[in-house]
Amino acid sequence: MNLEMRLFHGPTDWGWVKQYLPLLRVEDTCGMTAVDLDTNTTVGMVIFDNFMYNSAQAHIVLATPMVLKYGFLEEVFDLVFEGFGKDYLYGFVREDNHKALRLNKHLGFKETARVKEGYGPGCDYIMMELHKDNCTMYHQQIQEVA
Numbered sequence: 001m002n003l004e005m006r007l008f009h010g011p012t013d014w015g016w017v018k019q020y021l022p023l024l025r026v027e028d029t030c031g032m033t034a035v036d037l038d039t040n041t042t043v044g045m046v047i048f049d050n051f052m053y054n055s056a057q058a059h060i061v062l063a064t065p066m067v068l069k070y071g072f073l074e075e076v077f078d079l080v081f082e083g084f085g086k087d088y089l090y091g092f093v094r095e096d097n098h099k100a101l102r103l104n105k106h107l108g109f110k111e112t113a114r115v116k117e118g119y120g121p122g123c124d125y126i127m128m129e130l131h132k133d134n135c136t137m138y139h140q141q142i143q144e145v146a
Contacts, residue, residue, distance in 0.1 A: 001036050001038060001043070001066055001067075001070060002036065002037040002038045003034050003035065003036060003037070003043070003067065003070040004034070004035045004037050005032055005033070005034055005071075005072060006032070006033050006035065007030070007031070007032060007033070008029075008030050008031035008032060008033055008045065008047065009033070010025065010029065013033055013042070013045065016042045016045065017047060017059075017061060020061045021047075021059055021061060023047065023049075023059060026049050026050070028048075028049055028050070028051045029047060029048070029049045030047075030048050030049075031045060031047040031048050032045070032046050032072075032076050032079055033045045034067050034070070034072045041063075042063065043062070043063045043064050043066070043067045044060075044061065044062045044063060044064075044067035044072050045061045046058060046059065046060050046061070046073075046076045047059040047061070048080060048084075051084075051086075054086055054087050054088055055086055055087070055088035055089065055090060056080060056086050056089060056090075057090055057091060058080070058089045058090070058091045059091065060073075060091070060100070060103070060104075073107070073137045074137050074138070077132075077135055077137050077138040078138070081132040081135070081138055086132075087131060087132050088129060088130065088131055088132075089109075089129070089130040090112075090127060090128065090129045091104065091109070091127075091128050091130075092115075092118075092125050092126065092127055092128070093125070093126045093128060094119045094123055094124075094125065094126075095114075095119070095123055095124040095125070095126055096123055101126070104128050104130075106136065107130065107135060107136055107137060108130050108131075108134035108135045108136050109128040109129065109130045110128065110129055110130070110134070111126055111127070111128055112127050112128065112129045113126075113127040114126055114127070115127070
C-alpha cells in the first residue's frame with residue numbers, strides 16, 4: 001500500500017463518504033483523505049464538521065484497517081489539534097458498531113453520554129469525547145518528533 005494523505009475535497013470526495021455514513025454536508029465540512037496510489041482508490045477519510053471555539057465533530061471512515069499502519073490518523077490528529085488549534089474532538093457512534101467503539105477507545109475517546117434510541121429503535125447513539133492530551137496517536141507522534 002502506497003498512501004497519499006490529502007485534504008478533503010468536497011466535490012470529488014463526498015460521494016465516497018456517503019457510501020459509508022448517512023451524513024449531511026454542512027458549510028464547515030472538511031477533513032483528510034487517504035488514497036492508495038497503487039490502486040488509485042480512497043481507503044480512508046476523516047470528516048470534521050460542527051466546529052466550535054475549541055472542538056469539532058469527527059467522523060472516521062476506513063475501508064481497510066491497513067490504513068492505520070501508514071500514519072493516516074497521526075496526520076489527521078495533527079491537522080485538528082495543531083492545524084485547527086482544537087483541544088477536543090467528539091463523535092457519535094451507534095452502540096452496535098463494535099469496531100468503531102473499539103477503535104475510538106484505543107485512540108483515547110471516552111463515552112460521555114448516550115442518546116436512548118438516538119440512532120433508531122433499539123439502538124442508542126453513544127457520544128464520545130477525545131481531548132488531545134488523551135489521544136494515543138497524537139502523543140505517539142509528539143514523542144517521535146521530540
